[in-house]
Amino acid sequence: MLKKAKPAFSISVGIMLVLVLLGIILPEGLESVTETIQVFISDKFGWYYLILVTLFTIICLVFFNHTIRKNQIGRS
């Protein structure tokens, strides 16, 4: 069953092509823009990454011992 491409395909291919072309045409420009945004994200959202990732870890560990295991997914 081969399905056809969805809108997500053309949109994301388009965005990636733009990025690749920018990298080839304006390497320095792209480099300095990404550097600036990266520094901004690391500085302002560092705390958010730490909390989020630890939260995911806790959720995963909780599920290891969750009562839903008695109803093992796929074997009800």
Place this chain on the structure above:
Amino acid sequence: MGGPDEQPEFNRPTWIAMLFSAGMGIGLVFWGAAEPINHYAITNPFAEETGTEQAIRDAMSVTFFHWGIHAWAIYGIVALVLAYFNFRHNRPGLISAALNPLFGKSMEGPLGSVIDVLAVIATVIGVATTLGFGAVQINGGLSFLFDIPSSFWMQLVIITIVTVLFMISAWTGLGRGIKVLSNVNMILAIALFFIMFMIGPTMFILNMFTQSIGAYFQTLPTMSFRIAPLDQAERDWINAWTIFYWAWWIAWAPFVGIFIARVSKGRSIREFVFTVLVVPSLIGFLWFSTFGGTAISLEHFEGVDLSSLATEEMLFGVFSNYPFGMVASIAAITLISTFFITSADSGTYVLGMMTTGGSHQPGQAIKLTWGVLLSATALALLYTGGLQALQNTMIIAALPFSIIMLLMAISFLKAIYKEGRELGIGKIPKKKTK
């Protein structure tokens, strides 16, 4: 996961091999010796003095932290949510479909497409970053061994060759190509591990492994929330390493998550969490103790200068101090190349799936498009600013997807509580305090 009485499609060793081949292979080879050496001798994680005995302990426990359960929990949660909605509720294996319980029908319209596009972009950049690391390290190895120049043009040649190889692998489909190659990877990786373990300082490795596991557990809560608001030097280190790793794992999460969900059909949640969180973390710890421990022991006790090598050459620098070093180096280059192929191969498959409405057999033309774009992205970014450009872009692409991940987790909790109520398993499952 999957329908009632679903049998696992792949046996357990193959399953674990596939987890590594998709998720961390290149990273493990790249950073195995390089990360501990960086923390020990170049920049101390706590902005303290480098080269001390305390620096050895810090280097190992911090490396464990970056490659431990947090990393696998990021993959695990995406995989768990997707597998649950895909196999249990027969929804398409799409990120947007997993948000259905929260946003309802609107996930099948434009909003759903936006979410899938964000996930696709994070995936392309995440996989491209890893391919970039792989290409740079293959180049580093060849340059260390044979004096081949280390340059963008060499990396262009390497990426082109490997792209042709992984396209062939992708053409043969998930069932055969990746399965065979993952097993080849695993055999090579295990062989490399044992060579290093035997010819390296075996007792030191085992002692560091044991000691660092203790330090890992002891410092887990502090490390998990360490953002150092009062110490700029320490904060800069955290931005450069911890935040970078968290962003890397998040950017990889849609890819590895979808892949893990796909190959985990027929396993229980409990087994899933154990095999996806605990087993890979322990394997990673052993790996880093062996390669990092050997590297540190060479630099600290034998006075070998590894820390002045380029990051991608440190592993080969370690090998060059031992008999069979040449064999081990060539094995390592081969291993990175095969990991490159499996990562890129499963990357094209997953991207194909994400952009065809969750089809488990995406068309060949779509897979080829993604294959070419993955390599082109890695190359374009290497061209603009080397590995740093890849890392920057990846941290940017990870941010929107991290919000989607949070929504996925909420959506999953909502659905599973509802199911728990409908099936009447006692009360609403109580969270166990751990």
